Amino acid sequence: xxxxxxxxxxxxxxxxxxxxxxxxxxxxxxxxxxxxxxxxxxxxxxxxxxxxxxxxxxxxxxxxxxxxxxxxxxxxxxxxxxxxxxxxxxxxxxxxxxxxxxxxxxxxxxxxxxxxxxxxxxxxxxxxxxxxxxxxxxxxxxxxxxxxxxxxxxxxxxxxxxxxxxxxxxxxxxxxxxxxxxxxxxxxxxxxxxxxxxxxxxxxxxxxxxxxxxxxxxxxxxxxxxxxxxxxxxxxxxxxxxxxxxxxxxxxxxxxxxxxxxxxxxxxxxxxxxxxxxxxxxxxxxxxxxxxxxxxxxxxxxxxxxxxxxxxxxxxxxxxxxxxxxxxxxxxxxxxxxxxxxxxxxxxxxxxxxxxxxxxxxxxxxxxxxxxxxxxxxxxxxxxxxxxxxxxxxxxxxxxxxxxxxxxxxxxxxxxxxxx
Amino acid sequence: xxxxxxxxxxxxxxxxxxxxxxxxxxxxxxxxxxxxxxxxxxxxxxxxxxxxxxxxxxxxxxxxxxxxxxxxxxxxxxxxxxxxxxxxxxxxxxxxxxxxxxxxxxxxxxxxxxxxxxxxxxxxxxxxxxxxxxxxxxxxxxxxxxxxxx
Numbered sequence: 016x017x018x019x020x021x022x023x024x025x026x027x028x029x030x031x032x033x034x035x036x037x038x039x040x041x042x043x044x045x046x047x048x049x050x051x052x053x054x055x056x057x058x059x060x061x062x063x064x065x066x067x068x069x070x071x072x073x074x075x076x077x078x079x080x081x082x083x084x085x086x087x088x089x090x091x092x093x094x095x096x097x098x099x100x101x102x103x104x105x106x107x108x109x110x111x112x113x114x115x116x117x118x119x120x121x122x123x124x125x126x127x128x129x130x131x132x133x134x135x136x137x138x139x140x141x142x143x144x145x146x147x148x149x150x151x152x153x154x155x156x157x158x159x160x161x162x163x164x165x166x167x168x169x170x171x172x173x174x175x176x177x178x179x180x181x182x183x184x185x186x187x188x189x190x191x192x193x194x195x196x197x198x199x200x201x202x203x204x205x206x207x208x209x210x211x212x213x214x215x216x217x218x219x220x221x222x223x224x225x226x227x228x229x230x231x232x233x234x235x236x237x238x239x240x241x242x243x244x245x246x247x248x249x250x251x252x253x254x255x256x257x258x259x260x261x262x263x264x265x266x267x268x269x270x271x272x273x274x275x276x277x278x279x280x281x282x283x284x285x286x287x288x289x290x291x292x293x294x295x296x297x298x299x300x301x302x303x304x305x306x307x308x309x310x311x312x313x314x315x316x317x318x319x320x321x322x323x324x325x326x327x328x329x330x331x332x333x334x335x336x337x338x339x340x341x342x343x344x345x346x347x348x349x350x351x352x353x354x355x356x357x358x359x360x361x362x363x364x365x366x367x368x369x370x371x372x373x374x375x376x377x378x379x380x381x382x383x384x385x386x387x388x389x390x391x392x393x394x395x396x397x398x399x400x401x402x403x404x405x406x407x408x409x410x411x412x413x414x415x416x417x418x419x420x421x422x423x424x425x426x427x428x429x430x431x432x433x434x435x
Numbered sequence: 436x437x438x439x440x441x442x443x444x445x446x447x448x449x450x451x452x453x454x455x456x457x458x459x460x461x462x463x464x465x466x467x468x469x470x471x472x473x474x475x476x477x478x479x480x481x482x483x484x485x486x487x488x489x490x491x492x493x494x495x496x497x498x499x500x501x502x503x504x505x506x507x508x509x510x511x512x513x514x515x516x517x518x519x520x521x522x523x524x525x526x527x528x529x530x531x532x533x534x535x536x537x538x539x540x541x542x543x544x545x546x547x548x549x550x551x552x553x554x555x556x557x558x559x560x561x562x563x564x565x566x567x568x569x570x571x572x573x574x575x576x577x578x579x580x581x582x583x584x585x
Contacts, residue, residue, distance in 0.1 A: 372499035374474045375443075378560060382439050390473045404475030404497055433443050434451075434500070 019106045019114050032329050038414045040065040040321075051384030054419045056341075059204050059232060059363050059410035060388055061254045064318075068257055071317035072310050082306055084283055098309055101316030102299070108319045109230075109249060110240040111266050118265040118272070118299040119312050123231040124154040126250035126265035127198070129302060130227060131158040133275040134248070134267075138225070139195045141167035146189055146197040146224070148173040148181055149400050152204055153393045155229050159198065173199070175400060179206040179355040186215070190222040197226050201233035205394035205408070206355025207338070207363030209233075216245045225271075231255055235412070236334055236361050238327040241266055253311060258318035262311030265302070272298040279304040330413045334362055337411040340420040345409070348427040354406050365392070365406040368430060373407040376430050380407075383426040441553025442560065443500060446508075451500040456510035458493040469496075469570030469582040471562060476502045480570045487517050492571075499563050501554060506567035508547055518575055524548070525568045532561045 038044060041063045046053050055063060075097065081090035083098045099114075106114035120126040139145065145159045149172055156170075163170045171194075173186045181199075190197075197219040201212050216226045227248040230239060235256035241249045248271070253262040277284050277295050281304030287294045295301050322330065341364050345351050350369035368376055377389035388408045391398045398404060409423060460481035469478040476498035483491040492510045509528075513521040528548055531540050532555050540552045554564045562584035569582045 372475070372497075374476075374499035374560075374563065375501075378442065378557065379439060391475055395472065398475070404477070433439065434448065 019103065019112060032325050032333075034333065034413070034416075037325060038416065040067065041414050042066060042069070044414065048384040048386075049382065051382075054383075054385040054415075054422055056409040056411065056415070056419070056423070057386045057388045058412040058415075059255070059392075059408065061260070062235060062257050062412055063414065064259070065257055065321050067321055068259070068314050068317045072259065072314045075310050075313050083309055084300070094309060097313050097316070098307070101312040101319075104316040104319045105264055106266075108239070108323065109234065109264075109266060110242050112242060113269050115298050116266055116269050116272060118267070118302045119307055120250075120263045120265050121261055121308070122252040122254070122263035123229060123250045124158075124252075124263075126263050127155055127227070127229065128158045128161075129265050129278050130248050130250070130267070131162045133278050133302070134225070134271065135159075135162040135196070136165065137275060139166050139168045142193065143168040143195045144189075144191070144193045145170050146173060146186075146194055146199075146219075147171075148199045148210075149175040150179065150181070150203045150206060150208060150394065150397050151198075151200055152229065152231070153395070154231075155198055155200060156396070168195070169193075172396075175208075175397075177401070178357055179203065179208045179397075179401075180357045181208075181210055181215075183211070183214070187218055190218060190224065192223060194219070194222050194224040197224050198229065199227075200229040200231070201239075202230075202236065202361045202363075203355070203394070203397070204232045204363065204410075205392040205397045205406070206357065206365055207360040207410075208355060208357035209359040209361050212244050212246065220245070232363075233361070235322065235330075237331040247271055253315040253318065256315075256318055257321055258315040259311050262308045262315050264315075269298065272302070275301075277301050277304070281305040283307070325413065331361075333413045334411050337413075337415055337417065337420055338362060338364060340417050341409055341411060341423060344420050344422075344424040345427065347424050348431070350431065351427060354401060354403065362412075363408060363410045365408045367403060367406055368427065371430060371434055373405045375434070376407040376427070379430045379433055380423075380426045383422070383429065385409075385422065385426050442557055444550050444553065446547070446550040447500060447504040450504035450507040454494075454503055454507040456493045456507065456514070457495065459495050460491055460493045463491075463493075465574040465577060467570050467574035467582065469566045469573070469584075471498075471502070471566055471583055471585045473585050474499060474502075474563065476563065476566060478502070478506060478566060478570055480506075480567070480574050482571070482574050484518075487519075489513050489516055489518070489521060494567065498566070499560075501551075501560055501563040502566050505551060505564045506570075508550070509567045509571065512546065512548055513571065521571065521575070525572060528568055529565065531555065532565055 081094040083095040103114045226246040228246045230251040234251040249266040254260040284304040354365040373389035463481035464484045465482040478496035481493045542549045
């Protein structure tokens with residue numbers, strides 16, 4: 016199963032999804048927290064899981080459980096087919112031209128480490144430059160620092176404005192023939208900024224650099240077309256897009272993958288082994304040593320089907336409406352300030368309340384059943400740049416409701432009341 | 436079921452708004468830094484020892500209401516005490532923070548520190564309340580490393 020056939024007709028997404036019915040697909044959202052209905056606004060950390068994904072995983076263990084790519088027995092064949100079918104679904108979802116380009120990983124973090132340690136160790140050397148941005152998640156900083164320390168390369172940083180937008184002029188100036196790779200996120204988990212990844216890619220390619228886009232915060236919230244972006248690598252995690260934890264994706268152009276050495280050794284990544292010499296398997300199995308997270312991949316396939324059935328355009332529109340309503344609710348609170356005011360944003364409203372530490376906001380809002388994230392959101396350089404220690408963050412998903420956005424205002428007013 | 440009043444009691448809120456001993460000492464003999472980076476808490480603690488006694492103590496930094504109030508009340512509690520007395524107070528404080536749910540605390544022994552008894556009902560906030568104490572311990576031991584309770 017290699018080349019991705021065009022999706023069998025346009026996904027039959029209804030033009031106006033029944034959002035109440037969709038919300039009912041999520042069992043976790045039916046509970047109360049200390050007597051209050053749960054308002055889950057920590058979607059940027061992880062999404063809730065729809066019943067169909069939970070059922071798919073249960074069915075796998077009840078009916079198909081077996082190891083893959085090994086047995087000749089029927090059960091193994093079924094499991095292998097389900098696993099490879101998930102790869103094809105993911106390829107279609109991000110418009111990859113070839114399903115062999117999809118490498119399953121534990122998540123976006125592992126995907127970036129994989130690329131840094133295979134592509135990076137092959138192509139980056141002393142004096143070369145790695146370019147990331149000021150707003151990266153730690154997962155897109157740490158792997159490059161490891162590579163830098165291993166190779167003697169330099170890590171350089173694209174600055175951002177007070178509003179949380181990349182300084183594109185500065186970016187252009189940073190690009191040079193020394194730039195080997197540009198690795199930036201598509202949507203900021205700390206600020207919600209949507210970066211112009213197509214333009215970023217174009218400029219990097221002009222300078223001869225390879226481009227990695229971290230789509231962890233994007234892929235569940237808008238249609239993604241890696242061919243349209245034009246990047247060379249694209250990574251994301253399953254758990255932020257209705258799939259289980261422990262499964263993620265590293266997409267890369269086939270020719271790039273094919274030229275790279277393996278990262279981890281083990282079963283599945285080899286084609287023949289003797290103690291003298293091991294011949295490595297072809298892409299993508301070359302990068303999937305050991306028994307992989309089979310249930311995770313199959314669960315991810317089910318999540319892709321689920322999101323596609325709603326329609327990514329519909330999801331994006333719904334979340335834009337929710338985010339605008341959420342930011343309005345926050346702005347009505349005296350002393351509240353939204354952190355991250357980029358012109359193009361998705362899903363995330365970070366904020367501070369004057370004189371009140373975000374941690375106290377989080378604890379008090381939780382008493383109202385509202386789940387917020389507080390802290391530096393694994394993006395300490397963002398906090399440093401903006402001169403704050405932490406923020407409170409509300410992040411939306413399509414299954415949230417407009418009423419939940421409105422509920423944030425009275426909850427924040429109660430926080431202020433406690434400290435009055 | 437614990438309610439918010441257990442965490443944000445009047446004394447804690449008062450110390451948060453008006454922290455005591457909230458100043459750097461220019462003549463400190465011991466100092467130490469504490470930080471819970473995930474929360475965005477950071478604390479600098481200054482101690483002036485006179486023999487075996489804490490003659491003066493001050494702190495600076497940023498943090499949530501619990502960590503700030505804890506630092507403030509701690510400085511009041513240990514000022515003038517011997518090193519051994521301060522360590523004993525820390526032990527009692529720590530026991531209060533990690534005691535089984537529903538257990539009463541010895542208010543007489545703990546004095547004002549007992550206002551933090553409710554924090555034990557909020558497990559993720561215990562580290563906020565203990566940061567100042569761990570930082571004090573490090574200052575007295577002179578380890579020079581930044582302390583974290585995360």
